[in-house]
Amino acid sequence: MRTPADRHRQALAQGVVLIVLLFASAAAAFAVSQRPSGRDEVRNCVSDLRSQAAELDVMLAQSSQGRITSRFLLAHARQLGDDIVASHGELVGMTVEPPFLQLRDAAVPLAGQLVAAVAPVQERDPPPASRDQARRSFQGLLAIEASAGR
């Protein structure tokens, strides 16, 4: 016959188990996040930036051909720009394992170039220089990505 006291004891035991599990998962997740980034993480970030650079180039090309509305150009540049800034921040903020520091450091200026390329597109009348910047960023990032291998 289970009394309320029994139930409370059971609840307490289950609560302790749950808290221990949550704590263990949180600790594990924290430990993993604090590990310095390896080759894959650096390469993934570079891949994101490479894709974003390519997309910026294509978007500007389509705009010059009149295939997209100017409203779309501005708005999508904003959305893409947010992603670019986020990826750039991720790349710069990574703690990287020493063997791959060179890889990351080679990509950072290209990422910065990309950020600079997308910013004016978010205003009316983007300068034509943006497209060249985007393309150069793209080619540089593609090369770094390839050198990182899979």
Add this chain to the structure above:
Amino acid sequence: MSGDRRLDLLREVLDHEVVDSEGIGCGMVDDLEFRVTEQGLVVTALLVGPGAWVPRLPALFAVMAGKVFGRQRVRVPWHHVVKVGEVIRLDATAPSLGLGVLDRKAGRWLARLPGS
């Protein structure tokens, strides 16, 4: 409820939908009430409400859910049960039995809005 047949309470009554005399859903059978007689256990009522289903949860969740949902429950005496089939049909309306109170409260609150 008339007629004699074997009723598997667990399979056919517990956790089945309760429908009132007007065909409106008024909850699920969250628990059953029994009385000890010389013939054995006799079911005396349906129990509907958090007070009935919260204790069926594992202990930790029962304690937490009890605090959130409360211990309120409605006791529907067995003699109100007309038919045990697809759903459990009752011989009275939900309001008269104290069922579906929260739903009517929510309905009254929503009725203030246009198009309800």
Add this chain to the structure above:
Amino acid sequence: MGQFAEIFLGILTAMGGFVEIGELTFTLKAGSHFSYQLLWVIALATVGIMVYCEMAGRVAAVRKRAVFSLIRERDGFRLALLTLVAATVVNLLTCTAEIGGVAMLWQLLSDWPYRGLAALAVAFFLLVVWFLPFSGIERTFGLGGLLMIVFMAAALKGSPDWGQLAAGFVPRAPQLEGPRDGLLYAYFAVALMSSVMLPYETYFYASGGIEDQWKPSDVGLNRIVVFVGFALGSLLAVALIVLGADYFGPRSIEPELPGTAALGVSATFGQVGLVMALLGMFFAFAGAAIETALSSAYNLAQFAGWPWGKARKPREAGRFTLAWIVTFVLAGAFIQTGVNPVDVVEYSIVFSVVVLPLTYFPVLMVAGDKRIMGKHANGWLANALGWSYLVAITLTALAAIPLFLLTHGGRG
């Protein structure tokens, strides 16, 4: 309305409602990275959702009860509650992502600020679901989603390699760039499977059948709508993979945003194509947002025995109505925190596949139960397919989280 017109509209609605933001994102990325090599997953998953929707629809037509009503009766209180919690979490995450997607699309059309549009979107959904009848909602967004056909046209215009495309439907060892690519391939297979077989589709479809007052004689109609409608809908998913493979892949773009998808259409069809693509995506995402919110309300009301249904006036189904209102509001609040809808979709897809066996197992059991379904219970084919898929999705569910972690969240 004639039977033929009913079936026709039902098919078109099912087709237009097939794609939502998760599928859009994953199909384009899959095509971009792996070309046609994941097409077989679309075919496999489409048959899976057909099997389960047919079962759920059959249950609704024959017993006039939606699946979740029967889950608690059959599986007992605790298992049903666990299923409810799992399904609700998935629905909430998906609804959040769709609302975010709608806000992004409105921003692309108007260039108004995102946050404001997200709030506007919630208001829009609340008004639409409050005032429009069920069939009106279903038809409007289902048929509006057909604008996504412009993606099919763009894919065809790109002159796909038909031989390679056909080969993509046969599962085989993929051409990979390396061992890590293999993990990514597996992850995409899992994600595509999950995004096609999202459980809200099944539960919403069955509850919708009750709303539309299906009878046992409608079992045949249900089958035709499911098979033809979903088959056509899957062609949209196939077209997105082809577009990913033929337009984005060669340009080294891995599409993440809805606007990116639209670029694939504007390349061929200019500004007209762009607007059609954006509107098509809007109807598709909006439809999904509404379905997930209503699905949450259906599930909860059916589990708890509350009166439910859009067929009832809001005041006659008080808690049911509050349930979908709260779902929209919570999803909207979550979006306002600035969370990226595409990230939310990723998590909802992974979580959904993990709980997929839990959400589909009761459907299979109820539809196959002779005590409940009588002569309409699963035949040998439905049972064979149902069980095969249950095994397949269980294996997929077990692999999902390890693959997610090993591929650094699906990035490689």
